[in-house]
Amino acid sequence: MNELDITARTMTVSVVQVLVVLLGSPLLVGLMRFVRARMEGRVGAGVLQPWRDTVKLLRKHRLDPEGTGPAFRTAPVLGVAVGAVAAGAIPLMATGTAFGTGADMIAVIGLLALASAALALAGLDTATAFGGMGASREMTIAALAEPTILMAVFALSARVGSTNLPAIVAAGAAGASRLASPASLLAAVALAVVVLAECGRLPVDNPATHLELTMVHEAMVLEYSGPDLALVELGAAMRLTVLLGLWSSLFVPFGIATGTGLGVLLLGLLVFAAKTAVLGCVLAAGEVFMAKLRLFRVPELLAGSFLLGVLAVAASFFLD
Amino acid sequence: MNADAEWLDVACGAFLLAAVGVVWRRDAAASSRLLAVQGAALAAIAVVLGADRHHPELYAVAAGVGLLRAVVLPGILRRAVTASTEDRETRPLMNVGASLLATAGLVLLAYVAATPMVRLENTPAARALPVGLAVVLIGMLVLVTRRKALSQVTGFLLLDNGITAIAFLAAAGVPLLVEFGVSFDLLLAVLVLRVLTTRLRASFGSADLDDLRELHD
Numbered sequence: 001m002n003e004l005d006i007t008a009r010t011m012t013v014s015v016v017q018v019l020v021v022l023l024g025s026p027l028l029v030g031l032m033r034f035v036r037a038r039m040e041g042r043v044g045a046g047v048l049q050p051w052r053d054t055v056k057l058l059r060k061h062r063l064d065p066e067g068t069g070p071a072f073r074t075a076p077v078l079g080v081a082v083g084a085v086a087a088g089a090i091p092l093m094a095t096g097t098a099f100g101t102g103a104d105m106i107a108v109i110g111l112l113a114l115a116s117a118a119l120a121l122a123g124l125d126t127a128t129a130f131g132g133m134g135a136s137r138e139m140t141i142a143a144l145a146e147p148t149i150l151m152a153v154f155a156l157s158a159r160v161g162s163t164n165l166p167a168i169v170a171a172g173a174a175g176a177s178r179l180a181s182p183a184s185l186l187a188a189v190a191l192a193v194v195v196l197a198e199c200g201r202l203p204v205d206n207p208a209t210h211l212e213l214t215m216v217h218e219a220m221v222l223e224y225s226g227p228d229l230a231l232v233e234l235g236a237a238m239r240l241t242v243l244l245g246l247w248s249s250l251f252v253p254f255g256i257a258t259g260t261g262l263g264v265l266l267l268g269l270l271v272f273a274a275k276t277a278v279l280g281c282v283l284a285a286g287e288v289f290m291a292k293l294r295l296f297r298v299p300e301l302l303a304g305s306f307l308l309g310v311l312a313v314a315a316s317f318f319l320d
Numbered sequence: 321m322n323a324d325a326e327w328l329d330v331a332c333g334a335f336l337l338a339a340v341g342v343v344w345r346r347d348a349a350a351s352s353r354l355l356a357v358q359g360a361a362l363a364a365i366a367v368v369l370g371a372d373r374h375h376p377e378l379y380a381v382a383a384g385v386g387l388l389r390a391v392v393l394p395g396i397l398r399r400a401v402t403a404s405t406e407d408r409e410t411r412p413l414m415n416v417g418a419s420l421l422a423t424a425g426l427v428l429l430a431y432v433a434a435t436p437m438v439r440l441e442n443t444p445a446a447r448a449l450p451v452g453l454a455v456v457l458i459g460m461l462v463l464v465t466r467r468k469a470l471s472q473v474t475g476f477l478l479l480d481n482g483i484t485a486i487a488f489l490a491a492a493g494v495p496l497l498v499e500f501g502v503s504f505d506l507l508l509a510v511l512v513l514r515v516l517t518t519r520l521r522a523s524f525g526s527a528d529l530d531d532l533r534e535l536h537d
Contacts, residue, residue, distance in 0.1 A: 181326070182333030303417040304344045310424040311336065314431055 006096075009260040014088040014098035016269065021087035021245070022080075024273065025237035026050035028244075031277060032284035036208075039288045050237065057230035065223045068125050075122035076228045079235025082115040083242060092245040093268035094257035095170040105153045105163045108246075109146075112198065112239065116142050119232070123220030130212060134219025137295065141204060141216065144302040145197045148190055151309025155187040156250060158316045165249075173253040183316035186308045188251040193305035195247055199240045201283060203293040203301070214292060241276060244283075248275040324372045325444035331368055332448040335361040335485060336427070339458045339478055343423050346416060351474045352397040358455075358481055359389030365488055369445060378488075381499050385484065388503050393477060393510055400470055400514050413465045423458055430454035437490075445489045452489055455482030469517045473510060480506055 030047040037044025064072065089103040089111075097103055116138060123135035157163045160171045197204045200217040210218050221232045249256060252275065257268030293301060338358035342351050363386030370378030414422070427450075434450035459479030466472055484502075 182329050185330075185333065186337075300344070300416040300420070303420040304340075307340060307344075307420045307424045311340070311427060314428060315333070 006260060007098075009265075010094075010096045010098045010100075013094045013096060013257075013265065016265075017090075017092050017097070018084050018088045020269065020273070021092070021238055021241050022084060022234075024276075025083075025241040026054060026234065028241050028276060028280050029237045032280045035281050035284040036288055039285060050233070054230045054234060057225075057233075058227050060226035062227055063225050065126055067127065068223075071118070071121040072125040072223075073228075075118040076224065076231035076235065078118045079115045080231050080238065082111050083235050083238030086111055086242045087238065087245075089165070090242060090246050091166045091169045091249055091256065092242075093272040094260070094265055095166045095173065096260060097166060100166075101164055103165045105157065105165050105168065106150070108165065109149050109153070112243075113142065113146065115235065115239065116198070119217075119220055126223040128223060130215075130219040130222050134216055134222070137216045138220060141197055141298060141302070144299055144306075145194045148194045148302060148306045148309045149198075151306060151313055152187040152191040152194070155183050155190075155309065155312035155316045158313065159183070165246075169249045169253050169256065170258060172250065173256050173258055181315075183312045184251065186312035186315060188247075190305045190308040190312060191247055191250070193301060193308075195243045196283075197298070197302060199243055200236070201240075202287045202290045204298055206292045214295070240280075244276050244279045245272060248272075248279055324368055328365065328368045328372070328444050328448055331361050331364040332451040332485075332489075334358075335365065335481075336451045336454060339455045339482075340420075340423060342462060342474060342478060343419050343458060344416065348401045348468070348470055348474070349398065351471065352394045352401060355397065355474065355477055355481075356390050356394035358478070359391075359394065360386060362386075362389055362481055362485055362488075365448075365485060369488055372445075377496055381496060384500065384503060388507060389477075389481060392507065396510055396514055397470065397473065397477075400517060403518070413467065419461065419465060422461060426457040426461060427454045430457055449486065449489045452482050452485035455479075455485060458482075469513065469520060473513050473517075476513070477506075477510070 027047055027050070030045070030050045033049070034044045034047050086108055089097055089099040089108055091097055091103070120135035120138050120142075123131035123138070125131070153163060156168050156172075160168050162168070196202070200207055205216040206214060207217065209215060210222075212219070217236065221229065224232050255268060255271030255275075257264040335358055338354045338361060341354040341357075345351060345354070363382045366378050366382035366385055370376065370382060430453040431450040434453050437449055438446050440446070456479055459475050459477075459482055462475030462478055463472055464475075466475060484499075487499075
């Protein structure tokens with residue numbers, strides 16, 4: 001296979017990943033809500049419900065609250081765009097994505113932080129009490145989550161000698177036994193806690209309520225309606241899918257395509273979809289048994305996961 | 321890296337994680353469960369080392385250590401917790417976030433301090449030595465930052481688990497007789513502390529050690 005062919009294949013991988021995440025993330029959210037409803041003894045809306053909501057919202061006409069500026073208008077689009085770029089860069093179904101060395105872990109995390117900062121600005125832009133409150137809480141959580149992500153990344157990249165995501169995932173897929181090492185287990189737990197915090201899931205934030213005392217994400221997006229709300233919801237769903245996919249690629253990289261053959265890529269796609277669905281179901285099932293943490297206890301949780309990240313770095317630095 | 325070394329890593333990881341968990345959770349019932357996990361991990365370390373160095377004696381030590389530290393001592397603690405109504409650690413001297421950061425510092429300190437020992441003998445057991453040292457330091461931290469007598473017992477047990485782990489990892493365990501004596505001492509100490517806590521609570525209504533600073537009539 002010549003150079004051009006390989007480039008075409010990696011382009012295909014990225015495009016397919018973006019499309020799958022774009023179309024599949026509402027389904028993942030629908031599946032999680034369905035699992036949760038069933039475990040709580042409710043019938044629950046179907047898996048397709050988020051898509052139906054999206055289509056309904058997209059048909060409505062736009063409505064900007066009075067006095068809002070560009071920050072409010074750009075945040076929804078930026079959220080979806082960031083989700084799409086991250087979905088194209090992160091090796092979800094195959095290790096070779098079109099971004100090459102640009103698919104750096106720190107860059108990807110910076111992108112995701114950009115989306116949450118944009119949403120926080122939009123929350124402030126509405127100048128309502130809830131928007132500001134949600135933005136301040138979101139930024140508090142993000143500021144505490146960021147060091148943990150970096151620590152977990154360093155624990156993984158110390159082994160590979162690079163922060164390039166495809167390189168890390170490819171190394172993990174090649175030597176699967178190293179994944180059972182203490183460093184990698186600690187990093188997995190640390191990153192899992194941070195993924196929960198970044199996606200606004202329990203126990204950090206409850207995505208199912210609009211209770212004014214506790215909400216974080218919902219408080220920021222309270223003023224959105226119509227197509228903008230649809231985009232915000234889609235962006236949040238894509239963020240969840242991308243982060244779950246990133247976690248599974250880093251710590252359970254089985255079945256991810258390392259070659260560029262068509263069959264391998266298809267298998268990689270199926271395995272990615274299956275892994276993300278299973279993770280989503282586990283998350284939804286776990287949330288049934290969990291209560292939301294008090295906001296002032298969230299720093300404790302994140303400090304704990306930061307400590308696990310530090311231990312992971314220490315273990316990978318001193319033990320290897 | 322062979323399979324034994326990996327099992328040793330996993331057991332040491334669980335050992336350290338349980339200690340971190342004690343700092344993380346302020347719930348006394350959760351602490352006793354974590355201590356049970358830590359005792360089991362300590363027994364696992366002994367078993368792995370016994371298999372690695374062909375010391376059948378270590379299996380007996382592991383059984384004794386497992387029974388005492390994973391079942392008996394956490395059991396005593398749990399009974400003490402259920403007997404009292406104030407089963408949560410209400411006011412640690414340091415908040416949990418700060419103690420977790422301090423724990424991170426202590427673990428790094430343990431790793432740095434143990435580097436010469438690791439360099440001396442580069443075996444998997446020697447490389448895991450800092451874990452024992454870190455647990456000793458974390459035990460000290462818990463001991464000095466908790467106010468309730470029961471949580472101080474937890475810190476004391478962490479400290480002793482760490483010392484035992486160092487003995488296993490550095491010297492493949494002490495002779496069976498000495499280990500037996502130490503374990504018996506530990507059991508007695510915990511029993512005495514348990515009785516003392518009950519008496520404290522009976523006379524003062526709480527086992528908060530801050531109340532013991534002044535003399536009363």
